[in-house]
Amino acid sequence: MSETNQTKPEVGVSGRKIIYDKDGKPCRSCNTLLDFQMATGKVSAPAKKDKYREDPPDVEKLGNSSWTFIHSLCSKYPEKPSTQDKVEINGFFNVLSRMYPCTWCADDFKKYLKEHPLDNTDNEGLNRWLCGAHNEVNKKLGKKEFDCNLWKKRWRDGWD
């Protein structure tokens, strides 16, 4: 291995290739934070873990990843949705409430959907509705409710 390769890791902790800027420094916004910190020597590389041999997700990991996906998807719902957009977002939530892998979570979600039909009129309506649906689960689990006025900062625009 050349000296350059020794000082400039090619692969990060995440298993992704480290991306370098034209000046040869690790790119801050092209790498994961941990990979960037490792490549800049701020943290040492932890023992290698084979990401392809992780266990299936438990209820927490599945839930967190799912909410991330669902909120991110809904954050891009159009301001003026077409009829097709409306039909497809209804279909998405119907599938979710039928097929979410945690079956007792899915059953409660299906009940919520029936009692609180989703608001597909526009971007704001859908995201407010989703925030309410997520808060219902938070309440059930004894967690703090999220302030729905902040949904855009959390899922679309960022905090500054």
Ligand SMILES: Cc1cc2nc3c(=O)[nH]c(=O)nc-3n(C[C@H](O)[C@H](O)[C@H](O)COP(=O)(O)OP(=O)(O)OC[C@H]3O[C@@H](n4cnc5c(N)ncnc54)[C@H](O)[C@@H]3O)c2cc1C
């Ligand atoms: C459809 C669905 C139903 C579920 N039902 C159950 C269940 O019945 N029982 C169970 O044990 N688990 C259930 N879960 C999982 C549970 O909701 C959590 O995902 C899990 O407990 C992990 O919680 P967390 O603390 O990582 O944060 P999560 O609740 O996963 O939230 C992730 C992030 O979303 C943000 N957030 C939190 N609340 C809101 C909100 N109201 N609006 C916008 N953003 C918000 C916060 O920044 C938070 O860090 C369900 C998940 C889904 C997707």
